[in-house]
Amino acid sequence: MSHFTYQDGVLHAERVALPDIAKAFGTPTYVYSKAQLLANFDGYAKPCAGRDALVCYAMKANSNLAILDLLAKQGAGFDIVSGGELQRVIAAGGDPGKVIFSGVGKTVAEIELALEKGILCFNVESIPELHRINEVAGRLAKRAPVSLRVNPNVDPKTHPYIATGLKASKFGVAFSDALDTYRQAAALAHLDVVGIDCHIGSQLLDDAPLLEALDKLIELIDTLAGEGIHIHHLDVGGGLGIDYGAGDGEPVPIAHYVERVFARVDAWRAEKYDGKPIKVVFEPGRSIVGNTGVLLMSVEFIKTGEEKNFCVIDAAMNDMARPALYQAWMDVKPVTPRDAGAVKYDLVGPVCESGDWLARDRDLAVEPGDLLAMMAAGAYGFTMASNYNTRGRPAEVLVDGDQVHLIRRRETADELFALETIVK
Template sequence: MDHFLYRDGVLHAEDVPVPDIARVVSTPVYIYSAATLRRHFQVFDEALAGMDHLICYAMKANSNVAVVKLMGDMGAGVDVVSGGEYLRAKAAGIPGERIVFSGVGKTRDEMRLALEGGIRQFNLESEPEMRALSEVATAMGVTAPVTVRVNPDVDAKTHEKIATGKSENKFGIPIARAREVYAEIRDLPGLEAVGIDVHIGSQLTDLAPFRAAYEKVAELTGVLREDGHTITRLDLGGGLGIPYEHGNQAPPLPMEYGQVIRETVGDLGCEIEIEPGRLIAGNSGIMVSSVIYLKQGEGRNFLILDAAMNDLVRPSMYDAHHDIVPVTEAEPGVERAPFDIVGPVCESGDTFAKMRNLPPMTDGDLVAFRSAGAYGAVMASEYNSRPLIPEVLVDGDHFAVIRARPTYEEMIARDMVPEWL
């Protein structure tokens, strides 16, 4: 569900016509719907109703401070994976007791930052990291609450670059070694084990891998409790997919996902933490771009846009699909033709889609990339010295720029020329 719909033949973001935003902000531009963000948080909250739980928004999906604040105002915690994300969460007003710190390469400086500012827990991913945190916490005279991310060797059946729960992936500790790792935590100063963490991948469209992983976590919970560990939290990660392609079978609903949680770990008396990112943010955003040229090629036609792979890298990196639609709806019965939809960057990989059927388009027309709210702006770069594109948040009938497009002068001014040149 999202709030990007046609009215009188024009695509709207909630109650705002998309062309109005493009005229004020120019293109390309990311546009987010506050109503969609709120609704997607609510469906997860409803899915876990009656269970002690905390929804920790995985802000790597979209870390704009305005988006994170909107989540925090609804009671969400956040899952961060860097010191920068931690500081963004704090800037958005998220209290430390609602911040979970994940990631395989936390530095000692990041550990100190979180311990000084407040943290709900660190999700540990290796013994070296565990020992480093012990040293940092002991030197500061504090105790760090921790879970261990166990790798259950479950195939999430997703793209290889976003699978995280198989034995060959870099994430977590093999679940078979969990007992000895927790035993070492008990012996290390400055650490307190409070739960177990697991995350098997992103954009999952089948509940079976979740069930398999959570059943292993339930079994491990019993084993660790028998060993004398107090396990009060289960961080079950995120990963539930979204429908990127209109008309294809939709992934499972959060309510169905919640039922899997109830059936596998719901009777363990643990607080449940989940870390959705894509499902909350993905369909809450679109990227809007203008047509620069229509180019006739040998055997195919190209639609050249002012957006490029540096603005939305998912198609180039993952061969990811985004529905691309005209902002002005075509009249019924209008004949469509196939286009390769590309950007102006000097790379053959700067291709958003091949042979995509669209109605007649002309220079200056607007197109919208649907489901671009997650892993869009956060993965953007300034490749080819193209400024990062602005982000806009819509709420009802009004909108605001929540990240401005830098000028060329601002972008270039960040470079420094040594005195000896």
Template sequence: MDFFNYKDNELYAEDIKVTDLVERYGSPLYVYSKATLVRHLKAFEEALAAKDHLICYAVKANSSLAILNTIAKFGCGFDVVSKGELMRVIKAGGDPGKVIYSGVGKREDEIEFALQSKIKCLNIESESELYKVEQVAKRLSLVAPVALRVNPNVDAKTHPSISTGLKKNKFGIAFEDALRLYTYIANSEHLQATGIDCHIGSQMTSGAPIIEATDKLISLYHQLEEIGIKVDHIDIGGGLGVTYNDETPPSPYEYLAAVIVRLKDIDVSIYCEPGRAMVANAGILLTNVLYLKSNSERNFCIVDAAMGDLIRPALYNSWMNIIPAVKRDPSDALEGSNANGTKLYDVVGPICESDDYLGKDRHLNVREGDVLAVRGAGAYGSSMSSNYNSRPLCAEILVDGDKAYVIRERQKEEDMWLNERIIDA
């Protein structure tokens, strides 16, 4: 459920017409619903209420300071993958003591900053990284709280580009190496094993893979217990999918129920790292229709949003729902439309790439000057945007009831080259 709905054939973000937002703030425009975000956060909290837990929102999904601040106010933790993300969390009012730090390529300065910030845990992804963390902790005269991110070799049944739990993926430590490395940690003066971690992929629409992975983590937990190593949490990662088209992912309650059953008699906290499931359907991307163009093969709906604003369709061939801001009656249709008043369009952007599209083969009743909304754009939309073709980054708006707040100003063209220099040579 989200709070982007039609009222009298006009799309609203909570209590505000989206066309009013475009008129006021311009296009392309990211719009987020605070009520939707809070509802999704509470769903995870309630799903884990029966067990001691920590929800660590995956910052990479959407790193807006306003989004992070909203989440932090509910006592949520955070999963970060860079020094910059950790700094964002702190700037947004997040508690570093509720931060876990993942990622396969942590630099030494990033490790140092994380330890000095007193984060909850570093998720270790390679043997070499473990030794580097130990060296940094020794230099700082600290004890580093760590968990091994084990690779359970479980197929998440998702897109290959966002699958992370197989042996062929770069992520995590081989399951068969974990016991030896936990023993090393136990014997180190500057490392402390606080948990076991895994993350097997994103946009999972079945709970079966996470159950399989959890069973492997429990097996490792008992092996550690047998040799006297006690950890305080098991981190099952994130990856719960959302509905973009016809997917039917389980709810957080359904997804986590089997995990809680398996861990209910084990003296550990459950950590989880939802990102997409919390923010995807809390955001839309609004875009103006610039031109309608047809040739003998295709109809093109050319809009002012581009792959630089929302790269998922071009990068992953992801399907995202595209809907009109104002629904037209089928009787108000262009020549050549079907009985429903729609024509088949490729919705494409202005960037000079053939793969610059938001959606292909979409049935739309649309005119030049109309506004379209791309649903599910709250995750991996703004956070993956770029200045390709020297296009400024979009403005972003957070709606709370009948109020709209600018949470990122639209970038000006001249801001794009502020850090560049012309040499005199």
């Protein structure tokens, strides 16, 4: 995380000291670096320059309007999984014509909204969904652009909750069923078959599984062409991981992966299609926004026990769900390191659950009132946060050089129950 560094013994976001942010906005607070966000996006955008390609940010990773606005201004499209996310894209100034709509459970209302706004494509994940989209499109006198999300049964070797390309996954159409499903799609009156899509999982440090899945998509495109079904875009999905500091190794550089995708696609098109290009779509999420943020939090108490020492912090599982949900290892750093000897702690929050922990067995020299930063917290942090125990979700701020912008204020208790009604 090159834009989060120690300067004069204090952890900074770009040129802003994190204690200054805590003083101004309180804790817990998500702090994002604009420079890191744009650098990550450029990792995809620069190798795509001059090509028929589109980078669709998977906004489920972090859907704050300020983040979406910055990426839209860089030319990003968006990968969405709900009608609400489409409305966020539009509110942020994004182009619906650059939106890919994924997800297994699209409702009639969501399909209507997407067709009315003119999205780029639906990534379809089942035959019943094909028929639903066809029916809605016919009723609205529109043609719906569709792509099939093909499940290639490639093992991404990642956490089972985020492995999405195996036979047992709820996602996608099985590779063995894909040809027949495409035939059915091509026969429906109100659909335009325009693409093929694949997403096998996330937090992949090695791109070999992604390239293996690409090879299977290429094989299927050739088969479809032989039946007169011509694919206009190839969506390779997302999935590249980031370094969480757990010692799992460095992820493949974004640009290297993108270049390998294009090398494979270019060789294939030269061999089979006289060099005729095909539009390539990427759907990155975590690799764009993951290391752009930290979760800034305060130490409330130090609690010693017979078997464990606990560092009780003001952030909790409702603020950052990944450790409790995935047993994810997240690096935690003191904002102002102490010279005292470190003690091994479990970092736990105030939520009334034994599963409320953010880190375990960490060597830290801390005292009540100290600030800690959970690193690489920009993806699947705030977007997965909840109001469990009637806790307001954290504030979010964006740092741009030496400027700090509040991009979402902290919720108040009154706001949490404002939509509820007492029956008299």
